[in-house]
Amino acid sequence: MKKINKTLLFIFCLFFLTCNIKAESLKSLKAQLAKDEANQAALVKKQKNVQNKIKSANKEISSLEKDIERYEDEIDDLLEQIDELEIDIEKKKKEIDSLLSFLQVSNGDNIYLEYVFEAKDFTDFIYRSAVVEELTKYNDDLIDEMYNLIEEDKKLQVELKNKIAKSEASIKDLDKKLKNYNVSLADLEDAHSDVAAEIKSRKKTIEYYESIYKANGCKEDVDLVVCISSTNAKGFVRPLTKGTITSEWGYRICPVHGREIHSGIDIGVPLNTPVYASAAGTVSGITTKSSCGGNIVTINHIVNGKQYRSVYMHLASINVKIGQAVNINTIVGKSGGGGFTLRKNGGWDTCSTGAHLHFTIRNGWTGSNSVNPRNFVTFPSKGKSFSSRF
Numbered sequence: 001m002k003k004i005n006k007t008l009l010f011i012f013c014l015f016f017l018t019c020n021i022k023a024e025s026l027k028s029l030k031a032q033l034a035k036d037e038a039n040q041a042a043l044v045k046k047q048k049n050v051q052n053k054i055k056s057a058n059k060e061i062s063s064l065e066k067d068i069e070r071y072e073d074e075i076d077d078l079l080e081q082i083d084e085l086e087i088d089i090e091k092k093k094k095e096i097d098s099l100l101s102f103l104q105v106s107n108g109d110n111i112y113l114e115y116v117f118e119a120k121d122f123t124d125f126i127y128r129s130a131v132v133e134e135l136t137k138y139n140d141d142l143i144d145e146m147y148n149l150i151e152e153d154k155k156l157q158v159e160l161k162n163k164i165a166k167s168e169a170s171i172k173d174l175d176k177k178l179k180n181y182n183v184s185l186a187d188l189e190d191a192h193s194d195v196a197a198e199i200k201s202r203k204k205t206i207e208y209y210e211s212i213y214k215a216n217g218c219k220e221d222v223d224l225v226v227c228i229s230s231t232n233a234k235g236f237v238r239p240l241t242k243g244t245i246t247s248e249w250g251y252r253i254c255p256v257h258g259r260e261i262h263s264g265i266d267i268g269v270p271l272n273t274p275v276y277a278s279a280a281g282t283v284s285g286i287t288t289k290s291s292c293g294g295n296i297v298t299i300n301h302i303v304n305g306k307q308y309r310s311v312y313m314h315l316a317s318i319n320v321k322i323g324q325a326v327n328i329n330t331i332v333g334k335s336g337g338g339g340f341t342l343r344k345n346g347g348w349d350t351c352s353t354g355a356h357l358h359f360t361i362r363n364g365w366t367g368s369n370s371v372n373p374r375n376f377v378t379f380p381s382k383g384k385s386f387s388s389r390f
């Protein structure tokens with residue numbers, strides 16, 4: 001779409017209008033700098049954001065690592081506890097075994113019972129055997145309790161191991177994230193240093209152009225090429241190496257249009273004579289039309305700090321492009337004119353009676369304030385010829 005628009009604009013410009021295709025200006029450079037600076041600020045913000053993410057991921061990892069360490073300590077404690085419980089169980093089992101063997105002995109008619117139990121009498125013996133039975137039961141319960149503890153410890157171990165696995169998985173995820181963060185941080189740092197370099201060079205460029213704009217009195221939205229080419233324009237010289245003055249600037253009676261303000265000076269030359277820029281400047285307008293004026297070139301100048309335009313009409317051909325920097329040795333085109341009679345021989349427009357150059361100087365870069373070219377360029381009087389540019 002954009003391309004089509006540009007093409008259309010180009011065609012439109014070429015055939016119908018005098019167009020000034022907008023190029024870069026000091027203003028647009030400054031706008032680009034502001035854009036770059038905004039971009040830089042956004043990048044700094046993004047960098048900080050990623051740096052914070054890296055910081056918090058690292059913090060999380062170290063806290064998870066501490067958790068894992070704690071879980072492993074807890075597992076070690078549990079293993080130790082299980083070992084101790086197993087030893088206790090063995091001990092209790094032995095105690096029970098020995099108590100049981102006493103009990104078995106006590107249930108028989110062993111003659112050494114009294115001796116074994118050291119009972120004073122039978123009642124005492126009964127009492128003692130009951131105590132043994134109770135002790136055995138008590139130890140059994142203790143063993144059960146210890147087995148339960150071991151089971152609980154084992155369950156806890158499994159839980160802790162699960163927790164460790166979970167923490168390790170989280171660390172792995174965080175490591176992956178960290179890797180991505182570091183990649184994007186590196187990208188952002190690259191982009192940032194690119195933008196910083198861009199800003200630095202743009203500032204230098206702006207500084208350079210600012211001094212030229214100031215020296216040439218250009219407004220910030222004037223195209224760079226226009227303002228730069230306006231530098232050192234010392235003054236206007238004749239646009240032709242030779243010719244004859246056929247009509248003056250000012251009011252006159254035109255054979256085609258009657259009374260009119262004649263905006264320039266007419267210089268009679270043969271068809272297709274090279275026409276030069278009258279001063280250094282930049283081509284700001286190109287018009288092609290088959291009505292009065294024909295092919296027209298307009299050039300913007302700054303002479304002694306003031307803005308002017310020079311206009312070259314009735315050209316048979318055009319040799320420059322809009323935005324082109326020109327000097328007094330640049331051929332802007334070749335002379336034409338002569339209306340219908342000369343058209344078949346390469347003449348162009350309808351409002352001139354013979355091949356000639358209509359040369360106009362205007363004050364300023366806008367408006368139609370033509371001034372007498374004789375104020376700027378030395379020409380011989382009407383009807384007389386010249387044969388040099390100066």
Ligand SMILES: [Zn+2]
Pocket residue numbers: 247262264265266357358359
């Ligand atoms: Zn004229």
